[in-house]
Amino acid sequence: MSLGLHDVRVTLDGRTILSDIDLVLERGRFVGLVGPNGAGKTTLLRVLAALVTPARGRVTLEGRALSDLHRDERARRIAALFQGAGIGWPMRVREIVTLGRLPHRRAFTGFSDADAVAVARAMERTDVAHLADRSEPTLSSGERMRALLARALAVEAEWLLVDEPVTALDPAHQLDAMSLLRAASRDGTGVVAVLHDLALAARFCDRIVVLSGGRLVADGPPEEALTDSLLARVFGVTAERGRAADGTRYILPWARSRATEETNDGVIIPG
Numbered sequence: 001m002s003l004g005l006h007d008v009r010v011t012l013d014g015r016t017i018l019s020d021i022d023l024v025l026e027r028g029r030f031v032g033l034v035g036p037n038g039a040g041k042t043t044l045l046r047v048l049a050a051l052v053t054p055a056r057g058r059v060t061l062e063g064r065a066l067s068d069l070h071r072d073e074r075a076r077r078i079a080a081l082f083q084g085a086g087i088g089w090p091m092r093v094r095e096i097v098t099l100g101r102l103p104h105r106r107a108f109t110g111f112s113d114a115d116a117v118a119v120a121r122a123m124e125r126t127d128v129a130h131l132a133d134r135s136e137p138t139l140s141s142g143e144r145m146r147a148l149l150a151r152a153l154a155v156e157a158e159w160l161l162v163d164e165p166v167t168a169l170d171p172a173h174q175l176d177a178m179s180l181l182r183a184a185s186r187d188g189t190g191v192v193a194v195l196h197d198l199a200l201a202a203r204f205c206d207r208i209v210v211l212s213g214g215r216l217v218a219d220g221p222p223e224e225a226l227t228d229s230l231l232a233r234v235f236g237v238t239a240e241r242g243r244a245a246d247g248t249r250y251i252l253p254w255a256r257s258r259a260t261e262e263t264n265d266g267v268i269i270p271g
């Protein structure tokens with residue numbers, strides 16, 4: 001039940017982007033992959049989706065090399081949604097979501113009742129059912145992201161990898177999407193999401209993996225991974241912490257930390 005990276009290094013255009021990555025992910029958990037811009041989060045997600053081949057190390061699914069799996073089997077078992085995922089031509093939302101069923105389709109057969117149920121369920125869960133007949137170019141960024149998330153959910157894969165799924169969403173839909181990803185993990189899916197919003201990541205994820213400069217620098221439950229010293233060192237921020245009325249603990253990035261504080265002149269003051 002695991003997806004693993006073992007001693008992985010990735011080089012792109014002669015540059016080392018990821019180094020010494022050892023990470024074993026388990027299904028049934030919601031993992032937030034966080035880190036500053038350029039840390040290597042998207043690249044790591046692309047390695048997990050077998051879209052980037054490491055220069056060194058192994059990527060395994062249930063102990064088997066990911067590269068040994070047939071492309072169709074990989075597409076059924078790992079659904080991925082990346083930033084800037086293009087549709088290519090003006091499709092309706094229902095057709096976009098139906099694309100998620102393609103990995104299940106056998107040659108010379110049409111879509112089954114199970115496909116229709118999966119598509120309807122995914123559209124309902126992402127609140128795009130009312131947009132079913134809208135053409136993709138007419139959607140707002142948030143509606144488009146939700147339609148693409150519905151397509152990824154419709155695969156009903158064992159693994160769901162999503163790159164910045166909530167960045168374009170309004171607060172209500174951000175909370176919906178995070179709840180949905182958590183619910184998918186509770187149903188047994190392995191969910192890995194690249195997130196920039198540390199408050200949402202800490203609130204909803206079971207496990208936070210922090211990347212900085214292409215290396216893993218922290219990994220654990222939110223309160224253990226996102227310590228004050230890590231936030232200062234890696235993100236250059238301080239955080240307010242507290243307990244919400246419902247008892248949930250929260251972390252709220254609040255100010256630039258002294259280590260990288262900018263003066264009014266834009267000068268960086270060393271800590």
Ligand SMILES: Nc1ncnc2c1ncn2[C@@H]1O[C@H](COP(=O)(O)OP(=O)(O)OP(=O)(O)O)[C@@H](O)[C@H]1O
Binds near residue numbers: 035038
């Ligand atoms: N094809 C490529 N060739 C060369 N460098 C690349 C390539 N793709 C990504 N990079 C570089 O690798 C580094 C990591 O990129 P990546 O997109 O994985 O970071 P990220 O953590 O997802 O960043 P962000 O938060 O800004 O989206 C960046 O410095 C980026 O410029």
